[in-house]
Amino acid sequence: MTEAxxxxxxxxxxxxxxxxxxxxxxxxxxxFALLAVLAVAAVFTVAAFAVQDARDGLxxxxxxxxxxxxxxxxxxxxxxxMDAQLAAVLLxxxxxxxxxxxxxxxxxxxxxxxxAHRALLQGSNLASDDPAEQQTARSILDALGRYEQLAGQAxxxxxxxxxxxxxxxxxxxxxxxxxxxxxKLDVLPKAYNLTLDNxxxxxxxxxxxxxxxxDGIAWVVITGLVLIAILVxxxxxxxxxxxxxxxxxxxxxxxxSLVLVVATVGLLTSEASHLSKAKKDGFDSVLSLSxxxxxxxxxxxxxxxxxxxxxxxxxxxxxxxxxxxEIFSVTAGNLHQYYQQVDQRVAAHSGFTGFLGLESQxxxxxxxxxxxxxxxxxxxxxxxxxxxxxxxxxxxxxxHDAIVxxxxxxxxxxxxxxxxxxSLTAIHQKAFASAIRDGDDGLSGWSVGLPxxxxxxxxxxxxxxxxxxxxxx
Amino acid sequence: MRVxxxxxxxxxxxxxxxxxxxxxxxxxxxxxxxxxxGVSKDQPGLGKQQPDGTFQGFDVDVARYIAAxxxxxxxxxxxxxxxxxxxxxSIQTGKVDLVISSYxxxxxxxxxxxxxxxxxVAHQDTLVRxxxxxxxxxxxxxxxxxxxVTGSVSWQRVTVERGVAAHVVKxxxxxxxxxxxxxxxxxxxxxxxxxxxGFAAQEGRSVRFxxxxxxxxxxxxxxxxxxxxxxxxxxxxxxxxxxxxxxxKLLQRWFGATGLHLxxxxxxxxxxx
Numbered sequence: 001m002t003e004a005x006x007x008x009x010x011x012x013x014x015x016x017x018x019x020x021x022x023x024x025x026x027x028x029x030x031x032f033a034l035l036a037v038l039a040v041a042a043v044f045t046v047a048a049f050a051v052q053d054a055r056d057g058l059x060x061x062x063x064x065x066x067x068x069x070x071x072x073x074x075x076x077x078x079x080x081x082m083d084a085q086l087a088a089v090l091l092x093x094x095x096x097x098x099x100x101x102x103x104x105x106x107x108x109x110x111x112x113x114x115x116a117h118r119a120l121l122q123g124s125n126l127a128s129d130d131p132a133e134q135q136t137a138r139s140i141l142d143a144l145g146r147y148e149q150l151a152g153q154a155x156x157x158x159x160x161x162x163x164x165x166x167x168x169x170x171x172x173x174x175x176x177x178x179x180x181x182x183x184k185l186d187v188l189p190k191a192y193n194l195t196l197d198n199x200x201x202x203x204x205x206x207x208x209x210x211x212x213x214x215d216g217i218a219w220v221v222i223t224g225l226v227l228i229a230i231l232v233x234x235x236x237x238x239x240x241x242x243x244x245x246x247x248x249x250x251x252x253x254x255x256x257s258l259v260l261v262v263a264t265v266g267l268l269t270s271e272a273s274h275l276s277k278a279k280k281d282g283f284d285s286v287l288s289l290s291x292x293x294x295x296x297x298x299x300x301x302x303x304x305x306x307x308x309x310x311x312x313x314x315x316x317x318x319x320x321x322x323x324x325x326e327i328f329s330v331t332a333g334n335l336h337q338y339y340q341q342v343d344q345r346v347a348a349h350s351g352f353t354g355f356l357g358l359e360s361q362x363x364x365x366x367x368x369x370x371x372x373x374x375x376x377x378x379x380x381x382x383x384x385x386x387x388x389x390x391x392x393x394x395x396x397x398x399x400h401d402a403i404v405x406x407x408x409x410x411x412x413x414x415x416x417x418x419x420x421x422x423s424l425t426a427i428h429q430k431a432f433a434s435a436i437r438d439g440d441d442g443l444s445g446w447s448v449g450l451p452x453x454x455x456x457x458x459x460x461x462x463x464x465x466x467x468x469x470x471x472x473x
Numbered sequence: 474m475r476v477x478x479x480x481x482x483x484x485x486x487x488x489x490x491x492x493x494x495x496x497x498x499x500x501x502x503x504x505x506x507x508x509x510x511g512v513s514k515d516q517p518g519l520g521k522q523q524p525d526g527t528f529q530g531f532d533v534d535v536a537r538y539i540a541a542x543x544x545x546x547x548x549x550x551x552x553x554x555x556x557x558x559x560x561x562x563s564i565q566t567g568k569v570d571l572v573i574s575s576y577x578x579x580x581x582x583x584x585x586x587x588x589x590x591x592x593x594v595a596h597q598d599t600l601v602r603x604x605x606x607x608x609x610x611x612x613x614x615x616x617x618x619x620x621x622v623t624g625s626v627s628w629q630r631v632t633v634e635r636g637v638a639a640h641v642v643k644x645x646x647x648x649x650x651x652x653x654x655x656x657x658x659x660x661x662x663x664x665x666x667x668x669x670x671g672f673a674a675q676e677g678r679s680v681r682f683x684x685x686x687x688x689x690x691x692x693x694x695x696x697x698x699x700x701x702x703x704x705x706x707x708x709x710x711x712x713x714x715x716x717x718x719x720x721x722k723l724l725q726r727w728f729g730a731t732g733l734h735l736x737x738x739x740x741x742x743x744x745x746x
Contacts, residue, residue, distance in 0.1 A: 132709075132712060132713065132716060136712075185594075185738055185740075188741060189738065189739055189740050189742070190739065192742065193708075193712065193741065193742050196744050199744070200705045203701070204705075311685075312686075314610075314611065314635065314687040314688070315596070315687055315688055315689065318630065318634060319688070319689050321634070329583075331580075333634060334633055334634045334636065336636075354580075
């Protein structure tokens with residue numbers, strides 16, 4: 001070996017060739033066996049990566065960002081309802097018994113306040129480790145403290161200046177304006193944007209992990225086919241060379257490989273489908289309905305504020321229309337046209353977009369259609385009340401009736417609509433939870449099963465070729 | 474076993490579609506090196522083209538900040554003048570990547586383009602001649618001559634949303650409205666306080682604010698409808714702009730002297746997709 005032949009392989013390959021002695025018969029058998037073991041390792045590796053992708057996807061969507069969307073949605077609702085209750089109390093004045101009454105409104109205010117504080121003190125339930133999101137959660141708490149101070153001052157001053165139901169004194173209104181502006185411009189946007197941030201995290205995780213699981217399936221199929229081809233090739237080689245019938249241990253290894261590949265592909269396919277169900281039937285609707293609920297509550301409070309602060313009535317009316325258009329969107333230039341369009345479109349069950357439009361175009365779950373219809377009817381009733389309220393408020397002498405309507409019927413009808421939104425969301429939450437549970441269940445056992453299966457197949461291969469190799473000793 | 478095999482079949486079918494993932498349509502702005510951003514050329518304080526061809530204003534600075542703070546990599550900016558009436562079509566046809574030009578988010582526009590942001594919530598107010606003391610709120614515009622800029626929704630907030638029977642006088646730009654207002658060929662210009670503030674600063678004491686805001690105008694970043702990733706990245710950049718104090722600085726720089734009440738906390742986003 002002083003002169004290298006022209007086709008000499010590189011040093012490393014030469015080393016391998018020396019170990020398995022590829023030119024000899026036992027060398028070839030060893031080579032085959034080595035290839036088979038490498039193929040088993042390849043199947044194991046790609047399968048393990050894909051299973052990990054599915055696990056990561058389920059963790060983020062099902063256990064982190066997904067639930068954070070619900071938590072931040074609830075936080076927004078609690079905050080928004082605090083300001084709504086404050087507006088209602090100030091509007092009632094000394095008439096203690098409008099609607100559910102002043103005491104009840106104050107009680108609800110306190111309840112929402114403690115809900116909001118509880119949610120904010122467990123910031124990790126609201127946001128991921130992202131420093132910007134954590135900073136946002138902290139600054140909500142700071143601003144809420146200032147809000148409560150202003151709200152307390154407004155309530156106290158309003159107590160000292162008894163007035164008939166309707167706008168309170170200029171000083172109280174000025175205090176309330178400061179409070180509600182703080183809530184509207186500082187606190188609520190941050191809470192809402194946290195919900196959106198979590199939504200973004202879920203969407204991006206889904207896109208990357210769902211795609212990665214599908215890619216994983218492709219790789220498992222490819223490496224699996226290679227493994228089976230090698231095992232069959234080895235079998236054929238041994239049969240011919242040793243003039244024997246089937247090598248039963250190798251046949252078992254081949255069968256086990258086939259089962260492993262089929263089972264892994266089956267698992268990954270169903271994991272991809274659980275992820276997809278959790279996202280499309282569960283999460284997407286939970287997110288958009290929780291945004292709808294947040295904005296609905298805010299729009300409802302704008303109706304109260306419209307009565308509370310006549311100087312800002314124009315703005316409150318316009319933002320009411322803007323918010324309504326986000327929930328149930330139709331072509332309408334003003335509220336009057338909007339009411340008409342809502343009636344027509346709800347009757348036709350079509351021709352509207354917005355959050356409720358999205359929801360009614362994507363009905364996939366049992367009971368969802370009926371729940372959507374109840375929500376749409378509830379929404380329509382809320383808009384009927386709004387139309388009556390604004391007509392009363394702009395008619396001479398009708399203001400008090402408008403306030404009575406606001407505190408009584410309109411408030412009850414809104415609660416009915418809000419409840420229907422909650423029930424509709426619950427249907428999606430159930431679908432979400434069960435898809436995530438199915439996904440988790442499907443993966444349980446695989447972190448042990450997969451390596452064990454791979455080791456067993458590798459051992460079978462080695463055991464299968466051993467008697468043939470021993471014939472050469 | 475049959476179930477498992479049919480799953481293999483399904484998996485193989487899925488394989489064929491794997492390559493088709495992505496943002497759909499064109500490239501996301503998140504992946505571009507240079508962003509073509511539509512701005513206006515004639516709005517002092519917001520977007521105004523200088524004699525040397527460069528642009529200045531709040532919108533322009535916001536555009537620069539967003540481009541420099543996109544998640545994947547900072548981007549170069551190429552400004553392009555975009556007429557009010559062509560903002561939607563410029564985005565749809567890909568003439569510009571983004572529009573940042575006092576562009577209010579409305580349900581009608583949302584059927585054609587998407588919006589990141591809003592990066593600011595302005596309020597509609599009305600500017601009249603200082604000598605004209607008869608106009609105290611928007612309802613006093615009934616019977617008066619109101620400027621209507623093509624492609625802007627502001628005048629409709631008065632005539633359609635509020636049903637105020639003003640006489641509409643058409644004009645191509647707000648600069649033109651101002652010339653007509655001071656020249657007495659119309660009586661009122663009603664639009665976003667940020668736009669009016671820029672002009673009022675130029676006109677000095679000959680015009681005055683009515684000081685009766687009638688709306689929230691959410692200034693969004695117009696973006697192609699299917700570019701959800703780009704929209705999310707822009708929202709992140711806007712959040713940062715408020716967190717690091719840049720937004721407050723820019724607002725102060727461009728409008729601090731006008732006495733307008735400025736909001737320096739991040740607005741409630743519209744949401745992407």
